[in-house]
Amino acid sequence: MSVLVVGSIALDHVKTPVEEQSELLGGSASYAAVSASFFSNVNLVGVVGDDFPKKHIEFFGDRKIDLAGLQIVEGKTFRWSGEYHWDLNTRETRSVELNVFEHFTPDLPSAFTDTPYVLLANIAPSLQSHVLDQMSRARFVIADTMDLWISIAKDDLLALLKRVDMLILNDSEARQLTGETSLIRAGAAIRKMGPKFVAIKKGEHGCLLFGENAFFSCAAFPLEDIHDPTGAGDTFAGGVAGYLASLNHEQVTFEHLRKAVVYGSVLASYNVEAFSLERLRSLTHQDLEHRYQSFRLMSHFEILG
Amino acid sequence: MSVLVVGSIALDHVKTPVEEQSELLGGSASYAAVSASFFSNVNLVGVVGDDFPKKHIEFFGDRKIDLAGLQIVEGKTFRWSGEYHWDLNTRETRSVELNVFEHFTPDLPSAFTDTPYVLLANIAPSLQSHVLDQMSRARFVIADTMDLWISIAKDDLLALLKRVDMLILNDSEARQLTGETSLIRAGAAIRKMGPKFVAIKKGEHGCLLFGENAFFSCAAFPLEDIHDPTGAGDTFAGGVAGYLASLNHEQVTFEHLRKAVVYGSVLASYNVEAFSLERLRSLTHQDLEHRYQSFRLMSHFEILG
Numbered sequence: 001m002s003v004l005v006v007g008s009i010a011l012d013h014v015k016t017p018v019e020e021q022s023e024l025l026g027g028s029a030s031y032a033a034v035s036a037s038f039f040s041n042v043n044l045v046g047v048v049g050d051d052f053p054k055k056h057i058e059f060f061g062d063r064k065i066d067l068a069g070l071q072i073v074e075g076k077t078f079r080w081s082g083e084y085h086w087d088l089n090t091r092e093t094r095s096v097e098l099n100v101f102e103h104f105t106p107d108l109p110s111a112f113t114d115t116p117y118v119l120l121a122n123i124a125p126s127l128q129s130h131v132l133d134q135m136s137r138a139r140f141v142i143a144d145t146m147d148l149w150i151s152i153a154k155d156d157l158l159a160l161l162k163r164v165d166m167l168i169l170n171d172s173e174a175r176q177l178t179g180e181t182s183l184i185r186a187g188a189a190i191r192k193m194g195p196k197f198v199a200i201k202k203g204e205h206g207c208l209l210f211g212e213n214a215f216f217s218c219a220a221f222p223l224e225d226i227h228d229p230t231g232a233g234d235t236f237a238g239g240v241a242g243y244l245a246s247l248n249h250e251q252v253t254f255e256h257l258r259k260a261v262v263y264g265s266v267l268a269s270y271n272v273e274a275f276s277l278e279r280l281r282s283l284t285h286q287d288l289e290h291r292y293q294s295f296r297l298m299s300h301f302e303i304l305g
Numbered sequence: 306m307s308v309l310v311v312g313s314i315a316l317d318h319v320k321t322p323v324e325e326q327s328e329l330l331g332g333s334a335s336y337a338a339v340s341a342s343f344f345s346n347v348n349l350v351g352v353v354g355d356d357f358p359k360k361h362i363e364f365f366g367d368r369k370i371d372l373a374g375l376q377i378v379e380g381k382t383f384r385w386s387g388e389y390h391w392d393l394n395t396r397e398t399r400s401v402e403l404n405v406f407e408h409f410t411p412d413l414p415s416a417f418t419d420t421p422y423v424l425l426a427n428i429a430p431s432l433q434s435h436v437l438d439q440m441s442r443a444r445f446v447i448a449d450t451m452d453l454w455i456s457i458a459k460d461d462l463l464a465l466l467k468r469v470d471m472l473i474l475n476d477s478e479a480r481q482l483t484g485e486t487s488l489i490r491a492g493a494a495i496r497k498m499g500p501k502f503v504a505i506k507k508g509e510h511g512c513l514l515f516g517e518n519a520f521f522s523c524a525a526f527p528l529e530d531i532h533d534p535t536g537a538g539d540t541f542a543g544g545v546a547g548y549l550a551s552l553n554h555e556q557v558t559f560e561h562l563r564k565a566v567v568y569g570s571v572l573a574s575y576n577v578e579a580f581s582l583e584r585l586r587s588l589t590h591q592d593l594e595h596r597y598q599s600f601r602l603m604s605h606f607e608i609l610g
Contacts, residue, residue: 087486181392184527205510206522215603217511217524222489258606298520300605301563
């Protein structure tokens with residue numbers, strides 16, 4: 001089945017303690033769409049300027065991502081610039097130029113409105129709600145968000161949460177949204193805001209998945225060399241959504257989500273091995289299965305077969 | 306089989322944001338010995354003053370802990386006082402009175418010198434080495450340590466590391482000892498210092514186990530209410546050592562250690578539910594097995610049976 005991915009498409013400038021690269025393909029929807037495409041068809045909704053390199057559009061096309069919802073408008077593409085500190089866990093945004101993204105309205109081609117799986121990657125919650133207004137048969141809706149929206153658009157976000165099946169956010173955002181220091185309490189509190197499932201990302205500590213009377217702790221893959229953490233969370237969300245769409249069950253269960261967050265973590269762990277989406281270009285399904293098995297070995301303590 | 310536990314025995318004063326209690330049974334050896342006693346016989350080596358309450362000695366005895374190595378000397382028992390912040394992750398030591406512990410030398414009764422499993426709970430590394438000097442047939446030696454010894458007795462600690470099979474320490478101590486920000490690199494670096502196995506404790510994020518070309522990430526049990534985190538690390542170490550001793554294999558393998566750190570985590574997760582060692586008093590083997598199964602459910606993503 002297909003997954004609809006809506007979010008930002010950007011050209012990034014990324015500086016780490018050892019490398020610096022510019023005009024990189026970036027943005028929440030780019031990472032999420034390419035990641036999801038490993039498992040299912042993807043309908044992409046986003047906006048770029050007329051300066052957006054053709055090679056990136058071709059890359060999306062090569063991944064069999066349907067670009068009917070890609071708006072190419074006059075002006076410059078959204079640009080983001082960030083710098084990572086030595087531990088690669090903390091980063092500073094150096095500049096943001098919204099450009100054509102400033103007036104983006106995610107209007108869906110009619111062919112996209114009945115896509116069964118929906119990933120609302122990180123954009124303003126009012127725009128995420130606007131997407132849902134247009135969907136007719138969404139079976140499972142995942143939303144991602146960020147600290148900015150919790151600060152400046154909390155009411156919009158709370159309204160959105162009543163309409164989504166799953167929220168993905170990181171640990172500091174979960175604490176900010178709920179006022180709880182304990183992530184266990186935060187996960188439970190967010191479920192009361194609407195989403196049946198919540199995934200709290202903890203970076204190098206993996207992620208926590210919350211459901212009704214159900215809890216799963218997913219380990220992080222032990223990487224010694226991280227080259228660029230940009231987009232790890234979006235890649236994770238895309239992998240989760242894409243895997244669920246590939247299962248194509250009438251109802252998404254907690255058992256499905258266990259494996260989905262492992263596949264999301266597998267994809268994210270590969271993605272940070274190189275700048276931008278470079279690692280995903282050469283990634284094979286064999287690579288995915290190989291690391292999926294590694295996740296089993298590193299997190300199961302009763303190894304069966 | 307038996308495990309020898311050497312470390313501190315203390316009377317603690319603990320203050321959390323909601324409770325405050327004094328004259329509590331504490332110290333690294335108390336937690337570790339009682340925890341280990343759930344799985345195996347324990348030979349305890351430590352020192353207390355003549356003010357040490359008889360009820361605590363009786364408690365050790367009830368747990369079938371051999372007290373032939375317990376020195377009761379004139380003077381006051383070691384006292385520690387600490388206060389926890391709201392998140393219960395950070396604590397401040399308010400006062401330390403070494404008292405009789407200041408001149409403690411862990412001399413072993415001859416009956417203890419051939420104990421096959423050894424847990425050197427947190428005391429000065431020179432004293433930990435002194436214990437090993439007396440052991441004739443130690444099969445598997447685990448050492449715990451703390452930031453203080455890395456700061457003031459690093460040479461002693463490095464000498465000890467060449468003589469132990471496994472080091473247990475927390476994340477900040479692993480970073481301090483190795484100068485690595487990445488815990489993955491830190492674990493590998495510590496293995497090069499001597500121990501074949503390393504467990505890095507990450508508090509609410511669980512723990513990481515390192516072996517030769519082997520890695521295991523153990524989740525933390527999702528507790529909503531933590532009453533007193535004191536001794537969690539010592540209880541963990543005691544559970545690991547006790548479980549290994551109960552298996553009584555000629556050689557400890559990584560597969561044994563996976564389960565051992567889960568049992569250690571189970572015991573630690575119960576222990577923090579109440580002040581001091583109170584929770585361990587009423588804990589049953591059925592409780593242990595119940596939570597062991599919960600660990601499976603929360604960390605395995607392919608649930609078999």
